[in-house]
Amino acid sequence: MKRLCPICRKPTDSETGADFPFCSERCRLTDLGNWSSEKYVISNPAFDESEEEGRRSNRGSTGQDDDDDQDARR
DSSP states (O other), X not given: OEEEOTTTOOEEETXXXXXXXXXXXXXXXXXXXXXXXXXXXXXXXXXXXXXXXXHHHXXXXXXXXXXXXXXXXX
16 A cells, blocks of 8 residues: 655555555654654544443443443444
């Protein structure tokens, strides 16, 4: 698969590039540094914390969700 490096925009190829989708280790490490310094953010929470608390309080005595709840989330 051919794509542009998300950091420097150089062409890169998944079949030949060990650092794909990045063109080089430098760009890969730059991206990692951007994440660790919080330059990238996820705009909305991946889940609603109040919804998660509701699930925890609804668990049975075994501490596990029943099979129907698990199937509904899949």
